[in-house]
Amino acid sequence: MSGILDSVNLRTQMVGQNRLELLLFGLETDQRYGINVFKVREVLQCPSLTEVPRKTTVIKGMAHIRGETIPVLDLSEAIGRPPIPESEERTCFLIVAEYNKRTLAFLVRRVDRILNTNWDQIMAPPAEIGSDNYLTAVFEYEGKLIEIIDVEQILADIYPASTIVSDDIATKEVRTQAEQHRVLICDDSQVARTQMIRSLESMGLKVTVANNGREAWNLLKDLAERDVDVATHFLMLISDLEMPEMDGYTLTSMIRSDTRMDKMHVILHSSLSGGFNVSMVKKVGADGFLAKFNPDDLAKVVVKRINAVNQR
Template identity: 75%
Template sequence: MSGILDSVNLRTQMVGQNRMELLLFGLETDQRFGINVFKVREVLQCPDLTEVPRQTSAIKGMAHIRGETIPVLDLSEAVGRDPVPKEERVRCFLIVVEYNRRILAFLVRRVDRILNTQWDQINAPPAEIGVENYLTAILEYEGKLIEIIDVEQILADLYPTSTEVSHEVADAGVRKQAEEHQVLIVDDSSVARNQMRRSLEGLGLKVTSANNGRIAWGLLEGLLSKGMDPNEVFLMVISDIEMPEMDGYTLTSMIREDERTRDLHVVLHTSLSGGFNVSMVKKVGANGFLAKFDPNELAEVVVRRIRQVEGGS
């Protein structure tokens, strides 16, 4: 276990090349779950928790970790499973994560290992299971399925986020110009796609979405096969970085390597933190980087692009 705990910070330095590493953990059954190591700040034995008034029973209290007070979420209960009994928490672990500029800790039964894999080995959940679940992807490993939890769905349920864009960011003139443009958004999280769609459509933009980089690239190739210029169809591409089958870095690289698409304006967004994201954005040739999700920051990026295309300031 000490090897896993010591290696998390070192492993988060790996990025790009469609690679990822999963921290595997367990809840109340033998089923294995995974979380992207890039999202993990620390793993530790569950300390004593300070109980606080709360709106949801899944928040079990606050942990005091390295000078910070961090809310602790029982991940089992958050996804509709049996909660960890209070007397058993001492044998459990906290996975401290940072998503969308929010730090919290997941209470889990066990932490198994770190698995090095490729995004193209990770698949979207079968459509037959429907959309009312907390899975964003699955991976077959050692003859069994590893379920990758959609943390953004969990956070959206706990902390609902407004998608309305301020009129100070986009005035009536910009909104009128926006009606002439279409944006391609790429994200494996249905929550993230819906948040961005509502914000962008609220500006007047037309929105096309894709669940991952492979689907987005196929969409662009489909336009090219019909003799259409993606640069004329889309104002810009806004893509998540961490996605199954093809990540955002790889998608951006493919766009830049094809002379027919290399001029597409691409902005990468992510719930991850750290300066390595910015350096990789430059390396693959993206035009910008956006920490998700804030409707006004998203709108500012789009408004700048509209004004650039329309010849404004």
């Protein structure tokens, strides 16, 4: 399993071209699931786990991996399926991943392969299935649908995050100034959108929402075609990196290549961590990078932008 993630340089070259690699895995049925390889640190056979007192059985225990103690989540149970029996854990695999500044491991039945594809082949789930699920995208492969799980929603349910902005950041003066501005946020994760909306609106900002890069681009293009100055209409765009149909890198590149909106202030944010994002942000011409999710960090970025606009 250690060799399944070896081609890091090749994957790095794909980013910014609306391409991605999915690590395919399985749980308790024949259904295949996918996770972006860039979120995966390693894949290994499940070692012996150390039990911990817990309120939820979703957390199976702790694994000691390369000198680090990492919580292990039963992904099957987390999405409402039967849990993996303790007697069968050692026949399963751990997908060690980084999300929202956390390192954790997902216990899965099997790991299949890495699939190279395009973001425009990844589709949002049908609206008819409703929002009460952990599905963030689907992808057709070999005549069957691969489901991409909204891990951010799962983690938010297990580790609820506060959306309250500190008063020393969102001061009364800041809130008064914020009421004059509108922010465009773009994210395919419902929990990420909700977190940002709550934090930004609590500061007094107006918020416009797009569910993926394609939707955001169509919105911006429509405004530009109606002679709206997009760069002043929105205080800023805060966009996720990984999204169905069009990723955040591609969205930013298209904004920068259109003279009607190329001055728009763009911040890219992601649950992916590491210096890699910073270099890619510069490559596509974004104005900054923000790691998910801390309400004060988000507020500081917005306040900095408000101050910059007021100094013009």
